[in-house]
Amino acid sequence: MSEEKENIQFELTKELVEQVEQLIEANNDKELRKLLNEFHYADIAEILDELNLEEAMYVIKLLDSETTSEILMELDEDNREKVLKNLSAQEIAEEVEELDTDDAADIISELPEERQQDVINRIEDLEHKAEITELLTYDEDTAGGLMAKELVKVYETWTVAGCMRRIRGQAKEVTRVHSIYVVNKEEKLIGRLSLKDLIVAKSDQKISDLVKVNVDYVNVHDNAEDVAKVMAKYDLEAIPVVDDNQTLLGRITIDDIVDVLKEEAEKDYQLAAGITQDVEADDSILKLTKARLPWLLIGMVGGLGAASIIEYFNEAMGSFIVLLSFVPLIQATAGNVGVQSSAIVVQGLANDSVDGNIIKRLFKEFFLGIVNGCAIAIIALLITHFVFSTPYIVSITIGIALISVIIMAALIGTFIPIFLDKRGIDPAVATGPFITTSNDVFGILMYFLIAKLILGF
Amino acid sequence: MSEEKENIQFELTKELVEQVEQLIEANNDKELRKLLNEFHYADIAEILDELNLEEAMYVIKLLDSETTSEILMELDEDNREKVLKNLSAQEIAEEVEELDTDDAADIISELPEERQQDVINRIEDLEHKAEITELLTYDEDTAGGLMAKELVKVYETWTVAGCMRRIRGQAKEVTRVHSIYVVNKEEKLIGRLSLKDLIVAKSDQKISDLVKVNVDYVNVHDNAEDVAKVMAKYDLEAIPVVDDNQTLLGRITIDDIVDVLKEEAEKDYQLAAGITQDVEADDSILKLTKARLPWLLIGMVGGLGAASIIEYFNEAMGSFIVLLSFVPLIQATAGNVGVQSSAIVVQGLANDSVDGNIIKRLFKEFFLGIVNGCAIAIIALLITHFVFSTPYIVSITIGIALISVIIMAALIGTFIPIFLDKRGIDPAVATGPFITTSNDVFGILMYFLIAKLILGF
Numbered sequence: 071m072s073e074e075k076e077n078i079q080f081e082l083t084k085e086l087v088e089q090v091e092q093l094i095e096a097n098n099d100k101e102l103r104k105l106l107n108e109f110h111y112a113d114i115a116e117i118l119d120e121l122n123l124e125e126a127m128y129v130i131k132l133l134d135s136e137t138t139s140e141i142l143m144e145l146d147e148d149n150r151e152k153v154l155k156n157l158s159a160q161e162i163a164e165e166v167e168e169l170d171t172d173d174a175a176d177i178i179s180e181l182p183e184e185r186q187q188d189v190i191n192r193i194e195d196l197e198h199k200a201e202i203t204e205l206l207t208y209d210e211d212t213a214g215g216l217m218a219k220e221l222v223k224v225y226e227t228w229t230v231a232g233c234m235r236r237i238r239g240q241a242k243e244v245t246r247v248h249s250i251y252v253v254n255k256e257e258k259l260i261g262r263l264s265l266k267d268l269i270v271a272k273s274d275q276k277i278s279d280l281v282k283v284n285v286d287y288v289n290v291h292d293n294a295e296d297v298a299k300v301m302a303k304y305d306l307e308a309i310p311v312v313d314d315n316q317t318l319l320g321r322i323t324i325d326d327i328v329d330v331l332k333e334e335a336e337k338d339y340q341l342a343a344g345i346t347q348d349v350e351a352d353d354s355i356l357k358l359t360k361a362r363l364p365w366l367l368i369g370m371v372g373g374l375g376a377a378s379i380i381e382y383f384n385e386a387m388g389s390f391i392v393l394l395s396f397v398p399l400i401q402a403t404a405g406n407v408g409v410q411s412s413a414i415v416v417q418g419l420a421n422d423s424v425d426g427n428i429i430k431r432l433f434k435e436f437f438l439g440i441v442n443g444c445a446i447a448i449i450a451l452l453i454t455h456f457v458f459s460t461p462y463i464v465s466i467t468i469g470i471a472l473i474s475v476i477i478m479a480a481l482i483g484t485f486i487p488i489f490l491d492k493r494g495i496d497p498a499v500a501t502g503p504f505i506t507t508s509n510d511v512f513g514i515l516m517y518f519l520i521a522k523l524i525l526g527f
Numbered sequence: 528m529s530e531e532k533e534n535i536q537f538e539l540t541k542e543l544v545e546q547v548e549q550l551i552e553a554n555n556d557k558e559l560r561k562l563l564n565e566f567h568y569a570d571i572a573e574i575l576d577e578l579n580l581e582e583a584m585y586v587i588k589l590l591d592s593e594t595t596s597e598i599l600m601e602l603d604e605d606n607r608e609k610v611l612k613n614l615s616a617q618e619i620a621e622e623v624e625e626l627d628t629d630d631a632a633d634i635i636s637e638l639p640e641e642r643q644q645d646v647i648n649r650i651e652d653l654e655h656k657a658e659i660t661e662l663l664t665y666d667e668d669t670a671g672g673l674m675a676k677e678l679v680k681v682y683e684t685w686t687v688a689g690c691m692r693r694i695r696g697q698a699k700e701v702t703r704v705h706s707i708y709v710v711n712k713e714e715k716l717i718g719r720l721s722l723k724d725l726i727v728a729k730s731d732q733k734i735s736d737l738v739k740v741n742v743d744y745v746n747v748h749d750n751a752e753d754v755a756k757v758m759a760k761y762d763l764e765a766i767p768v769v770d771d772n773q774t775l776l777g778r779i780t781i782d783d784i785v786d787v788l789k790e791e792a793e794k795d796y797q798l799a800a801g802i803t804q805d806v807e808a809d810d811s812i813l814k815l816t817k818a819r820l821p822w823l824l825i826g827m828v829g830g831l832g833a834a835s836i837i838e839y840f841n842e843a844m845g846s847f848i849v850l851l852s853f854v855p856l857i858q859a860t861a862g863n864v865g866v867q868s869s870a871i872v873v874q875g876l877a878n879d880s881v882d883g884n885i886i887k888r889l890f891k892e893f894f895l896g897i898v899n900g901c902a903i904a905i906i907a908l909l910i911t912h913f914v915f916s917t918p919y920i921v922s923i924t925i926g927i928a929l930i931s932v933i934i935m936a937a938l939i940g941t942f943i944p945i946f947l948d949k950r951g952i953d954p955a956v957a958t959g960p961f962i963t964t965s966n967d968v969f970g971i972l973m974y975f976l977i978a979k980l981i982l983g984f
Contacts, residue, residue, distance in 0.1 A: 335792030343870030351875035373856025395837040399830025413800030418808035
C-alpha cells in the first residue's frame with residue numbers, strides 16, 4: 071500500500087522544503103526552476119506555504135506568470151494576501167491576465183479597494199478586463215460570484231460543420247469544454263450540446279435539430295449553496311448562468327462546487343464544535359481566540375446558571391446532599407443527547423431529507439428518548455445503588471431524572487434547529503455549545519425539581 | 528428570490544405526492560407517466576421515497592428501465608433494498624443492463640449473495656457482464672470500487688482522423704467524455720488527450736505527437752478517500768485507473784468523488800456529535816438507538832466517574848460545600864474547550880494542513896489555553912464573588928481551577944487526535960463525547976485537587 075500511495079499523493083517533506091530553501095539561498099535559479107517544474111502548481115503552493123515571505127517571493131518572481139498565477143490561487147489565504155502586498159499593481163495585472171475570469175475576479179476582490187481599480191486598469195486584454203469588471207459586481211455567495219465567462223457558445227442557426235470551425239477558435243480559451251451552449255440571436259440560452267453530440271452528428275445538420283432544449287441553468291443571483299446542491303443532486307459537471315431575461319452570462323464548473331461543498335461541511339462541523347467559522351489550526355492565537363472565546367463564554371453563563379440552581383436547592387436538600395454528586399452525570403447526559411439530536415436534524419435539513427413536519431419528528435424523538443432513557447436509567451440505578459450505596463429512593467430519583475432529562479434534551483435538540491430553519495436562520499448555529507449549554511441548565515433544573523417532588527425536601 | 532429559486536430547486540410538496548398517489552390509485556397510467564416524465568430521475572426518486580412500497584413498485588413497473596435504473600440509484604438505500612427485493616432477478620438484470628458499469632456493480636453488490644450470481648447470469652450484453660463481474664472483485668473503498676469501465680481509449684499509433692472515426696463508436700456508450708486515454712499496443716496507459724485537442728488538431732497528425740504524457744492516474748487498489756483528495760486538490764474531472772503493470776483498467780469521474788467527499792464530511796460530523804456513522808433522521812428508532820446509545824453509555828461512565836470523585840472529596844470539604852455548585856461550570860468549560868481543540872486538529876489532519884509536529888502544536892494550545900483561561904477566569908471570579916457572594920478565596924480557587932482546566936482540556940483535545948492519527952486510527956473518533964467525557968472527569972478531579980491545595984481541607 072505504502073508504495074502505491076506514492077503514485078497519487080504528493081508528500082511535502084522537510085527535506086524537500088530544505089532543498090528549496092538552500093537553492094534559494096544559493097541563488098541557484100536553474101536548479102530551482104528544474105526542481106519545481108516537476109511539481110503540480112498545487113504542490114508548489116504547499117511548498118511556498120512552508121517558506122518565509124522573502125523566500126516565497128523569490129520563487130514567485132522566478133517562475134513564469136502562467137505557473138505563478140495558478141500557484142497564487144492555491145496558496146493559503148493569509149499567505150496570498152502577503153504575497154499580493156509585495157507585488158506591484160503591474161505584476162498582479164500580469165498574473166490576472168493568465169487566469170480564467172472567475173479566478174481573476176477572486177484575486178482582485180481580495181485586494182484592498184484602493185488597489186483594485188489600479189490593477190484592473192493595467193489589464194491589457196480589453197475583453198478580459200470587461201469580463202472581470204462584470205464579475206466583480208456580483209455577490210461572492212451567488213451564482214454570479216462563482217461563474218466564469220469562459221464558455222463555448224453557438225447560435226441555433228449554425229450547421230455542425232460551421233459550428234466545428236468556430237468552436238476551434240473559442241475552445242482554445244476554455245480549459246475544459248463540458249457543454250456547448252446554444253443561444254438564439256438575442257443571446258438567450260435555448261439549450262445545450264455536448265462535443266460528443268457534435269462529433270457523432272453529420273456535418274450538414276443544423277444545430278437547432280441537435281440541441282437539447284431541456285437544459286438546467288441557474289439565475290445569476292441564485293445562492294451559491296443552492297447551486298452546489300443542484301449540481302451535486304443532478305450530477306452536473308457544468309451549469310450555465312443566465313440573467314432574468316434568460317441571457318447567457320457564464321458557466322459554473324464542478325470544481326468550484328467541490329470547494330463550496332467542502333467549505334459548507336467545514337463550517338457546519340466547526341459550528342457543531344463551538345468554533346465560529348473560518349479558522350484553521352495554523353491561524354494566529356488571536357484569531358483562534360476570537361473564534362473560540364464566544365462559545366466558551368456562553369458555556370460559562372450556562373455553568374453559572376447551573377450554579378445558581380444548585381445554590382437554590384442546596385439549603386433545602388438536607389440529608390439528600392448526595393444528589394449533588396450526580397449533577398455531572400445529569401449534565402453530561404443532557405449535553406450528549408442534545409448534540410446528537412440536533413446534529414441529525416441539522417444534517418437532515420442540509421440534505422433536504424428532513425421536511426418541516428415538526429410534530430411527527432418530535433414524537434419520534436420522544437420515543438427514542440424513552441428507549442435510550444430507560445436503558446441509561448436502569449444501568450445508572452443499579453450502579454448507584456450497588457456501587458455508590460445510595461438509598462433505593464435516591465437511585466430511583468436519579469433514574470427517573472435521567473429518563474426525563476434525556477427526553478427533554480432530545481426534544482430541545484430537535485425543536486430548535488427546525489425552528490431556526492423555519493425562521494431562515496442557519497440551523498447549524500444551534501448545534502454544539504448552544505444546545506449543550508441550554509440542556510445543561512434545563513437538565514439540572516429538572517433533576518432537582520424531580521428530586522424535590524419524590525424526596526419531598 | 529423565491530421566484531428564482533423555483534428555477535433551480537425542485538420542491539417536493541405534499542400536493543405533488545398526493546397527486547401521484549391518486550393517479551396510482553386510479554390506475555391512470557397515461558397521466559402518471561406524463562406527470563413523472565416532467566421530472567429529473569433524482570426528483571422522481573425523492574417522490575418515490577415518500578410513497579409506500581406498493582405505490583413505489585407501481586411506478587417502477589410503469590416507467591421504462593432506462594429511467595427506473597437511474598431512479599434506483601438515487602433512492603434511499605433502505606428503500607432501494609425493499610424495491611430490489613420485490614423485483615425478479617430478470618427485472619433487476621434489465622435495470623442493470625441500462626446502467627454504467629460502476630452503478631451496475633454497486634446495485635448488484637447490494638443484493639444478497641445468493642441472488643447476485645442469478646442476476647449476473649441474466650445480463651445479455653456479454654461485455655457488460657464481464658466488466659461488471661470484474662468490478663465486483665474490488666473492495667468498495669478502493670479506486671477499483673469507484674471506477675467505471677466506460678472510457679474512450681485510443682492507440683498511440685492512430686492518426687487524428689482515424690481516431691475521430693473510432694471514437695464516434697466508443698463515445699456513444701460513454702455518457703461524458705472527459706478525456707481520451709492513450710495506450711500503447713500492450714494496453715498500458717501512456718497519456719491522455721482532450722476532445723478539444725483532437726478537434727483543434729490537423730486530421731493527419733499522429734496521436735503520439737499530440738498525447739500529453741504527464742497524466743495523473745491512480746492504482747486500482749488505492750484508497751477511495753485518497754483518490755478523492757487527489758482529484759479535489761488537482762481539480763481533476765476524471766482520473767484513469769491502472770493496475771500494477773500500468774494497464775488501463777477504468778476511470779473515476781468527479782461526480783463519484785463528490786459523493787465520497789460528502790460521505791466523509793458527514794461521517795466526521797456525526798462522530799463529532801456522538802453518533803456512530805451512517806444514520807439519517809428518517810431511520811428507524813432501533814437503528815438510531817444503536818447509533819446513539821454507545822456514546823451515551825460512555826458519557827454515563829464519565830458522569831459516574833465524576834460522581835465518585837465528588838463523593839471522595841465531599842466529606843473532607845466541610846464548609847467549602849459551596850464548591851459543589853460550580854462543578855457544572857468546570858465541567859461545561861472543560862467539555863467545550865476539549866471539543867474545540869480536537870475539532871480544529873481533526874479538520875487540519877483531514878485537510879493535510881496539520882503536520883505531525885506534536886510539541887509545537889501543544890505549545891500553541893498551551894498559550895491559547897492561558898489566553899482563553901484568563902479571560903474566562905477573571906469574569907467568573909468577579910461574578911462568583913459579587914453575584915454569588917462566595918468568599919474571595921473560593922472565587923480565586925474557582926478562577927485558578929478554570930485556567931488549569933482550560934489548559935488541560937486544550938492539551939488533551941489536541942494530543943489525542945494527533946496520537947490516534949499516528950497510530951493509523953481515524954482521529955475523528957476522538958471528537959465529541961469521547962473528548963467531552965474524558966475532559967469532564969479530569970476537569971472535575973483537577974478542580975477538587977486545586978481546591979484542596981488552596982483551601983487546605
